[in-house]
Amino acid sequence: xxxxxxxxxxxxxxxxxxxxxxxxxxxxxxxxxxxxxxxxxxxxxxxxxxxxxxxxxxxxxxxxxxxxxxxxxxxxxxxxxxxxxxxxxxxxxxxxxxxxxxxxxxxxxxxxxxxxxxxxxxxxxxxxxxxxxxxxxxxxxxxxxxxxxxxxxxxxxxxxxxxxxxxxxxxxxxxxxxxxxxxxxxxxxxxxxxxxxxxxxxxxxxxxxxxxxxxxxxxxxxxxxxxxxxxxxxxxxxxxxxxxxxxxxxxxxxx
Numbered sequence: 001x002x003x004x005x006x007x008x009x010x011x012x013x014x015x016x017x018x019x020x021x022x023x024x025x026x027x028x029x030x031x032x033x034x035x036x037x038x039x040x041x042x043x044x045x046x047x048x049x050x051x052x053x054x055x056x057x058x059x060x061x062x063x064x065x066x067x068x069x070x071x072x073x074x075x076x077x078x079x080x081x082x083x084x085x086x087x088x089x090x091x092x093x094x095x096x097x098x099x100x101x102x103x104x105x106x107x108x109x110x111x112x113x114x115x116x117x118x119x120x121x122x123x124x125x126x127x128x129x130x131x132x133x134x135x136x137x138x139x140x141x142x143x144x145x146x147x148x149x150x151x152x153x154x155x156x157x158x159x160x161x162x163x164x165x166x167x168x169x170x171x172x173x174x175x176x177x178x179x180x181x182x183x184x185x186x187x188x189x190x191x192x193x194x195x196x197x198x199x200x201x202x203x204x205x206x207x208x209x210x211x212x213x214x215x216x217x218x219x220x221x222x223x224x225x226x227x228x229x230x231x232x233x234x235x236x237x238x239x240x241x242x243x244x245x246x247x248x249x250x251x252x253x254x255x
Contacts, residue, residue, distance in 0.1 A: 007079040007141055009224040018224060024080040025192030030217045032190040032197040043198045050186050054088050055095035059114065065090060067121050070137045074144045075179040079227070085188050092182040109167050113174065120171045123159035124151070130158035145231040154239025169239060194219060 008017035023031075033051070036044050057065045072089040081087075097114045110116055128136040128147050136147060150156045151172045156163055183189050190197060196204070196216050206213055 004079075006229045007077065007227050009080055009227060012223050012225050017227075018080065020080055020082045022082050022085050023188075023191050025194070026219045026221050027191065027194035027217050028220060030191055030194055032187045032195060035197050035215055038202045039198055040201055043200060047187060047198070050092075051188075055091045057091060057094050059094045059098040060090070060117075064118070064121050065094065066137055067125065067135075068093065068117070070144065071121075071124065071148070071175065072179050074141065074148055075176060076183050077227075077230070081188075087183055087186045087188055089179055089182045092185075093178045096178070107167070107170050110170050110174075111166055116166055116171055116174060119162050119165060120175065123156065123162040124148075126159040126162075127151075127156055141227070141229040142231070145229075149231060152238055172238070 005017045008020070010016065011018055033047075036047070039047070060068055069090040072093075076089065078086050097117060100112075100114065102113055106112065111119065124147060125136050127150055128134060128139055128143075131147060131150075132139055132143050136144060139147070151168055154169045154172070156168055184193075187197070189195075194212075194216060196213055204213060212218060
């Protein structure tokens with residue numbers, strides 16, 4: 001992965017890009033996997049599998065996989081991570097769709113998730129062509145964000161025949177929940193947020209006051225700003241019926 005400097009977070013004191021790190025976040029030196037000896041065998045196997053066995057792409061076509069990756073790279077940018085510690089979101093989403101795993105429910109106005117993804121990817125490319133006369137994957141990060149903002153606002157300017165088959169705000173929630181769900185299920189993300197990993201069987205002791213457990217580290221915050229090409233610092237209420245006032249998971253951020 002090549003990290004263009006215009007995609008990197010910025011040090012507000014120097015105005016310089018912050019280089020990619022093996023472990024971004026506020027908990028330097030903390031590694032959840034160091035605690036694996038305290039997990040039971042089944043838990044350890046599940047967690048380690050997320051690191052050691054990246055699922056192959058089997059649902060998406062090569063073109064769809066490239067497009068989906070570009071979309072997830074904007075929904076949850078990982079330019080602050082080095083290549084070795086980048087979380088392969090598209091691979092785990094592909095695995096879910098390939099095996100037709102769902103959350104146990106589906107909105108009545110939505111097609112099955114696998115069909116929704118194929119339709120939605122096509123629609124995003126049509127919006128990119130409508131706005132910028134180029135495929136989504138060929139756009140810069142600022143233009144890609146503008147395309148995705150039309151979904152967030154539930155105001156897509158193109159692909160209307162697709163949006164007649166499914167509601168845009170539900171598709172937006174679908175891809176956002178997938179991105180956030182995959183990312184924060186991965187041990188590298190746990191390191192980033194200082195999460196100590198599965199509580200079973202050891203458990204947690206310090207449940208009040210925000211005090212760290214003996215095996216955790218103190219939070220060490222640093223100042224940063226979003227990349228100059230990003231729209232992430234601009235908040236707009238999500239669109240949809242009734243203003244779609246429910247805040248999507250991950251919208252508020254953790255930092």
